[in-house]
Amino acid sequence: MEMTERKQKILEAIIRNYLDTGEPVGSRTISKYEDMNLSSATIRNEMSDLEEMGYILQPHTSSGRIPSDKGYRFYVDRLMADKEKEVSEMHEMVVQKADQLSEVLKQVAKLLATNTNYAAMITTPQIHRNKLKFIQLSKMDENSILAVIVVEGNILKNKIIKVDQELDQDTILKLNLLLNTHLNGLSLEEINLGLITLMKEQAGIHSDVVGSVIDAVADVIKADENLEIYTSGANNIFKYPELSDNAKASEIISAFEEKNQLTELVNDSLSKLNDDGESSEHGIQVYIGSETPVASMKDCSVVTATYELEEGMRGMMSIIGPKRMDYEKVAKTLKTLQDQLDQIYKKT
Amino acid sequence: MEMTERKQKILEAIIRNYLDTGEPVGSRTISKYEDMNLSSATIRNEMSDLEEMGYILQPHTSSGRIPSDKGYRFYVDRLMADKEKEVSEMHEMVVQKADQLSEVLKQVAKLLATNTNYAAMITTPQIHRNKLKFIQLSKMDENSILAVIVVEGNILKNKIIKVDQELDQDTILKLNLLLNTHLNGLSLEEINLGLITLMKEQAGIHSDVVGSVIDAVADVIKADENLEIYTSGANNIFKYPELSDNAKASEIISAFEEKNQLTELVNDSLSKLNDDGESSEHGIQVYIGSETPVASMKDCSVVTATYELEEGMRGMMSIIGPKRMDYEKVAKTLKTLQDQLDQIYKKT
DNA sequence: ATTAGCACTCAAATAGAGTGAGTGCTAACA
DNA sequence: TGTTAGCACTCACTCTATTTGAGTGCTAAT
Numbered sequence: 001m002e003m004t005e006r007k008q009k010i011l012e013a014i015i016r017n018y019l020d021t022g023e024p025v026g027s028r029t030i031s032k033y034e035d036m037n038l039s040s041a042t043i044r045n046e047m048s049d050l051e052e053m054g055y056i057l058q059p060h061t062s063s064g065r066i067p068s069d070k071g072y073r074f075y076v077d078r079l080m081a082d083k084e085k086e087v088s089e090m091h092e093m094v095v096q097k098a099d100q101l102s103e104v105l106k107q108v109a110k111l112l113a114t115n116t117n118y119a120a121m122i123t124t125p126q127i128h129r130n131k132l133k134f135i136q137l138s139k140m141d142e143n144s145i146l147a148v149i150v151v152e153g154n155i156l157k158n159k160i161i162k163v164d165q166e167l168d169q170d171t172i173l174k175l176n177l178l179l180n181t182h183l184n185g186l187s188l189e190e191i192n193l194g195l196i197t198l199m200k201e202q203a204g205i206h207s208d209v210v211g212s213v214i215d216a217v218a219d220v221i222k223a224d225e226n227l228e229i230y231t232s233g234a235n236n237i238f239k240y241p242e243l244s245d246n247a248k249a250s251e252i253i254s255a256f257e258e259k260n261q262l263t264e265l266v267n268d269s270l271s272k273l274n275d276d277g278e279s280s281e282h283g284i285q286v287y288i289g290s291e292t293p294v295a296s297m298k299d300c301s302v303v304t305a306t307y308e309l310e311e312g313m314r315g316m317m318s319i320i321g322p323k324r325m326d327y328e329k330v331a332k333t334l335k336t337l338q339d340q341l342d343q344i345y346k347k348t
Numbered sequence: 349m350e351m352t353e354r355k356q357k358i359l360e361a362i363i364r365n366y367l368d369t370g371e372p373v374g375s376r377t378i379s380k381y382e383d384m385n386l387s388s389a390t391i392r393n394e395m396s397d398l399e400e401m402g403y404i405l406q407p408h409t410s411s412g413r414i415p416s417d418k419g420y421r422f423y424v425d426r427l428m429a430d431k432e433k434e435v436s437e438m439h440e441m442v443v444q445k446a447d448q449l450s451e452v453l454k455q456v457a458k459l460l461a462t463n464t465n466y467a468a469m470i471t472t473p474q475i476h477r478n479k480l481k482f483i484q485l486s487k488m489d490e491n492s493i494l495a496v497i498v499v500e501g502n503i504l505k506n507k508i509i510k511v512d513q514e515l516d517q518d519t520i521l522k523l524n525l526l527l528n529t530h531l532n533g534l535s536l537e538e539i540n541l542g543l544i545t546l547m548k549e550q551a552g553i554h555s556d557v558v559g560s561v562i563d564a565v566a567d568v569i570k571a572d573e574n575l576e577i578y579t580s581g582a583n584n585i586f587k588y589p590e591l592s593d594n595a596k597a598s599e600i601i602s603a604f605e606e607k608n609q610l611t612e613l614v615n616d617s618l619s620k621l622n623d624d625g626e627s628s629e630h631g632i633q634v635y636i637g638s639e640t641p642v643a644s645m646k647d648c649s650v651v652t653a654t655y656e657l658e659e660g661m662r663g664m665m666s667i668i669g670p671k672r673m674d675y676e677k678v679a680k681t682l683k684t685l686q687d688q689l690d691q692i693y694k695k696t
Numbered sequence: 697a698t699t700a701g702c703a704c705t706c707a708a709a710t711a712g713a714g715t716g717a718g719t720g721c722t723a724a725c726a
Numbered sequence: 727t728g729t730t731a732g733c734a735c736t737c738a739c740t741c742t743a744t745t746t747g748a749g750t751g752c753t754a755a756t
Contacts (some may be wrong), residue, residue, distance in 0.1 A: 408705090410706055
């Protein structure tokens with residue numbers, strides 16, 4: 001069967017109406033729209049076709065239709081794109097520049113949630129192409145030294161290293177020099193075993209300290225160790241009856257809390273983005289229903305967007321809501337915050 | 349009216365039964381208990397008395413009784429104390445020592461939640477009596493330097509300080525020396541304005557850097573800046589019908605997510621503990637229903653316990669569940685984890 | 697002081713009737 | 727040939743009894 005112009009128009013009308021009301025929509029409702037000069041009977045015929053084609057479905061015989069996952073997908077891919085051009089003014093969203101990145105991200109998550117009335121999350125940026133900037137060892141007390149490791153993009157990691165015998169300031173200075181001369185500017189791949197053993201030799205009896213530092217370096221660079229996820233507005237899901245029955249709500253809430261479930265989503269969306277190159281505009285991905293990689297969110301839709309602070313530092317933010325979420329508004333909101341994050345960090 | 353032995357026994361029976369079932373309990377049920385050789389009629393009379401005294405109440409005429417907040421309170425204060433002595437073996441709970449305190453705390457929160465089937469939270473320790481251990485400045489790039497501040501208990505804070513003109517290594521070394529000689533071992537109270545201006549004078553043109561560092565120091569020591577709260581098991585509340593209707597669940601979930609609401613609880617329970625000295629055994633506090641300082645948890649009970657890592661470093665953990673929570677089990681679980689935290693950190 | 701018995705209450709479950717929004721199908725129409 | 731009017735049918739929902747059963751309070755007997 002072919003997707004005619006008129007079928008599209010009807011499909012869109014159904015979806016829009018359902019987005020508003022959350023109730024199945026019937027032929028009569030559609031036929032009353034002004035720009036739709038058709039009787040309900042005709043609409044019924046078309047609806048019947050659309051159902052056969054899989055774009056809409058009936059919760060039970062003789063009730064209105066609701067969009068299927070495929071229907072939403074069509075809407076998002078085709079129908080929404082047309083309206084995209086409408087430039088609309090947006091609520092002022094100000095992300096204040098905080099000292100700590102984590103504070104900014106928490107704030108962004110909150111903004112996303114309050115602006116859309118859905119649940120929101122944002123991750124810390126993942127470092128993809130990152131080089132060591134510098135390492136700083138300092139003595140804390142008799143048997144511990146503090147290692148501060150900084151990689152490009154000013155991501156920090158502290159590690160306390162226990163030592164058996166006390167090291168004097170001089171030794172520490174030497175180790176500092178050793179580490180920095182060998183490692184500065186290198187990426188993870190470039191720090192190979194040969195280099196490591198060379199350094200350990202040069203460190204002599206303090207080779208174990210060097211070992212610990214290397215471990216810490218690996219930690220910083222290894223991405224998911226570092227991945228933090230901030231969430232906000234989980235309680236928004238209670239605003240949508242189709243999600244707020246106990247079983248579903250509980251599942252979603254726990255997915256939100258057990259953040260490791262969300263990492264799947266992060267990986268998936270980042271990898272999909274890479275495949276597309278930058279083609280999918282603004283790197284926005286839409287998962288409808290069972291398309292999402294997180295099983296517990298099969299009744300939701302998830303819209304993700306990436307942001308980039310500096311070269312190679314990409315994070316992801318996402319909105320989780322009912323399938324009938326206002327995709328346009330969500331996309332717009334995500335874009336706005338992408339821009340804001342850009343602006344804040346490009347300036348520095 | 350007087351609280352007789354028998355009334356206590358009946359009250360306890362009512363509460364225990366209600367803890368199990370969550371249903372109002374009637375006279376007949378109680379009269380069937382073996383150690384209660386009374387007819388339902390007698391129980392009824394006693395129940396009527398207990399109701400008049402405010403320990404139990406009826407959801408509606410002619411249904412069983414449920415414990416009132418006052419009833420729970422009586423139970424927790426008196427009846428539970430007797431059983432306290434029962435030493436019971438506990439599920440093995442192993443807190444693995446992780447590198448990062450935050451990982452340990454997340455783990456503890458999870459253990460609390462899974463062991464009790466209620467929602468759990470734990471805070472990072474608050475430093476009450478804390479001294480500066482050392483400060484380390486290092487150059488990051490042309491116009492920014494990194495300050496690492498360590499206070500007793502190895503709490504760290506990083507701060508990136510922007511500078512107008514580039515500082516050379518030598519200057520940084522000097523500033524390091526200046527800051528450390530003046531500030532090491534001092535507590536917040538001891539860092540007064542006199543000292544600060546003295547240091548700024550000595551720093552000469554770099555007085556602004558000193559200022560920034562001092563600010564950062566204040567940040568670390570100022571407790572609630574640093575307060576992190578880890579939660580787990582929020583979805584457990586769905587296991588209790590009396591909490592899982594939409595409005596209530598939403599309130600509780602958002603209190604859990606908006607962690608700042610929880611700080612009230614933290615403050616309250618820590619201050620109450622201080623008032624009591626160490627008298628209330630193990631520093632365990634029970635808030636029943638409207639007793640809790642967090643308004644959105646008025647339908648819950650909250651049990652809090654403090655833990656202490658090193659001298660003066662106190663954190664709080666707490667369990668949030670329905671009023672009919674199993675207070676004994678919760679108290680026991682909290683104590684076990686208190687001990688475990690002790691053991692882990694006392695050894696180091 | 698305790699208990700058996702009885703009338704009474706009330707939430708919850710069950711069943712049946714009516715309502716209305718919606719459909720599919722068929723036949724008439726432009 | 728595409729569109730429409732009309733009609734029978736479906737089925738979730740709502741409303742209204744009606745029943746059931748767990749529970750109470752009161753009174754009189756033990």
